[in-house]
Amino acid sequence: MVLSARTWVELPPVTRTDFEHELKTNHGLTIGAAREPLPPSTSYLHYRFILEAALTQRLNRPVPVHTTADPTWYWADIPAGGKMVRVGFARERIGASPPAAIALLLAAIAALTLITALILARRLTRPLAQLAQAATRVGQGETPEPLPEQGPEELAQLARRFNRMVGEVRELLANRTTLLSGISHDLRTPLARMQLALEMLPRAVDAKLVDGLRRDVEEIDRLIGQFLELGHGLEAGQRTDTDLRALLEDIAADARRSGAEIHLNATAGGIMTVNAMALRRILANLVENAMRYGGGKPVDIELEQSGDANVIRVLDRGPGIPESEREAVFRPFHRLEPSRSAATGGSGLGLAVARQLAQANGWNIELLARPGGGTEARLTLATSPRTNDAKS
Known part of the structure; x- marks a missing residue:
């Protein structure tokens, strides 16, 4: 110019x-x-x-x-x-161009607001995700590490209360186990004296009466054992390398000795690191139910691999379980036959013990209708299997 x-x-x-x-x-x-x-x-x-x-x-x-x-x-x-x-x-x-400049400024503000919102949302959702994972572990019977009590006041207070709750649950479970163990010990001592007294009764006593009393004592002892299993259900036991095929063969052999016809079909195998005692209790319970309610027909046990999980099925040809009752039977003392007679069913604790043991170890157990009639009890072991080669 x-x-x-x-x-x-x-x-x-x-x-x-x-x-x-x-x-x-x-x-x-x-x-x-x-x-x-x-x-x-x-x-x-x-x-x-x-x-x-x-x-x-x-x-x-x-x-x-x-x-x-x-x-x-x-x-x-x-x-x-x-x-x-x-x-x-x-x-x-x-x-x-003022309109273009204003539009660009608004776009920049919107982008900055979105990025800030994402950062804040991430800061809020991360503690919630940790809380959800910890709650899942508590539901499986594990004791998670204490959550960090930091961040916004509401989240820090929630973490403090959750940590306190985990400690109270752990203490409650320990007290319950101690209480049930003490009750079991105190009850089994007089039961042992009753058994000894029955054995020392004179021969003149009615044999049928003595046999009935003996069966009652044995039933009480069995119920005490189931109460103990229920009390220990939320405790995760020691994990060991377990051959699933061999474990199922042992359970099938035990069932055959009681007169049942068991067919085992194991298409999968290998070694899994699991709580073998809990797994044996669950499977023995499922096989016992299949034998009791299967109408005397053969019971099939199947083992197969599905993705990273092993699936065990116990199948019978009994009358089956109504769909409305398939979850209710996992509640303690719930029975489809309400008479409470030992001749028509168990105590109603077996499936409750099996469900708690499964949850404590991160497994899933469910009852399904079997095609052609009967019931399928399916146990899914979500732990990744280890083959014999990997182990060596």
Whole structure:
């Protein structure tokens, strides 16, 4: 702008028209003599103030930039050669678009808000995810590490209460186990004396009466054992490498010795690191139920691998379990036959013990209808199996 004003002054008047045309065509500048003062500017665009400062520094005197009745043009009166030369340019040459700038600013604010929201959400959801994992472990009978009691006050307070609850649950389970163990010991001592007394009765006593009393004592002793199993159900036992096929063969052999017809079909095998005692109790209970309610028909035991889990099925051809009762039978003392007679069913604790042992070890047990009639008891061992080669 300054160079153009000085050049225009130095040119002969006859050539100024061509120079003005060239400036307007090639550079977008309009130039001419300043004949009347410019009105005060109504523009507050930041670029105007930057241009005024640059012109003032270049010419060592204040050079204001004005707008006329047409706000789309900017004008500046530049002194050159003893004259005032007016140079103007269109506002569109600045390249700044307030609507576009506002839209860009809003987009940047929205992006920053989204990123901040994601960071805050992550900060809030991470402790909740840890809490969910810890709650799952508590449900499986494990004792998780204490949760960090930090972060927002609400989450820190929730973590403190959860840690306190885990400690109380652990203490409650320990007290329950101790209580049941003490009751078992105290009850089995008089039971042993009763058995001894029965054996020492004179021969003149009615043999049927003695046999009945003996069976009652044995039934009480069995019930005490089941109560103990129920009490230990939430405790995760020691895990060892166990051959599933061999374990099922032992359980099937024990069942055959009691007169049952057992068919074992094990398409999978290998070694799994599991609580072998808990697994044996669960499977023995399922096989016993299949024998008791299977109507004297053969019982099938199947073992197969499904993904990273081994699935064990115990199948019978009994009358089956109504769908509405398939979860209820896992409750302690729940029986499909309500008479409570030992001749028509067990004590109602077997499946409750099996479910608690399964949950304590992270397994899943369910009862399903068997195609063609009967019941399928399915036990899914979610622990990844280890083959014999991997073990060696």
